[in-house]
Amino acid sequence: MTSAKNNNTSAGSPLGAGGYGKQEYTITVYTENQIGLLNRIAIIFSRRKINVESLNTSPSEVESVHRFTIVINETEDVVKKLCRQIEKQVEVLKAYYNTNEEIIWQELALYKVPTEIIAEEVKVERLLSQHGAKAVVIRKDYTVFEVSGQRAETDNFIKVLEPYGLIEFVRSARVAIIKDSDGFHNKLKEFEYREPGADVTENEFLDKNEEVFSM
Secondary structure (H helix, E strand, O other), X not given: OOOOOOOOOXXXXXXXXXXXXXXXXXXXXXXXXXXXXXXXXXXXXXXXXXXXXXXXXXXXXOOOEEEEEEEEEEOHHHHHHHHHHHHOOOOEEEEEEEEHHHEEXXXXXXXXXXXXXXXXXXXXXXXXXXXXXXXXXXXOOEEEEEEEEOHHHHHHHHHXXXXXXXXXXXXXXXXXXXXXXXXXXXXXXXXXXXXXXXXXOOOHHHXXXXXXXXX
16 A cells, blocks of 8 residues: 555655654545445544544545545644555555645535624725625524635634624535645556456555556
């Protein structure tokens, strides 16, 4: 099994490639769409008593292939081991890990506030402009604002709205794109079009990581 991070640089640990310092990592997992896989991946983390900060599942750019985006705070060594364990699942095609500097990521947040108060006490247009927010629902009893961005941006808007009677707040899981990825889907499609050979392994993708899934 190759390292989940297919390059020669460290993952950005503050203590170097040894990975003894904890920091935030985003794990990206490409999988077949199979019932029960999410539960089995969650067990890998729970058995090691690792808290998952954020978990998002979605379709990928490849039909029938799903993408898991998992955020944890751990050392690089632990993250490497987790990716290897995840890749042992038959339905998993590949798992990558990255630091925040190596990805482009966003979260979405919704905020519900009383319409009467926010309309009377706040210049709403200026508020939205200053914080990159938009109103998605306006009713007599409440208004819902939306902010997309990184954690500091969504957290800051909570503080702005709290004095005006913030009723409810919810934030989505992270979505992320790897900056230096040169196209997982292109390599996957090329591999799918190849004729099967005489010696077919249980999971061809895992046995050809360097050839097919290098990032």
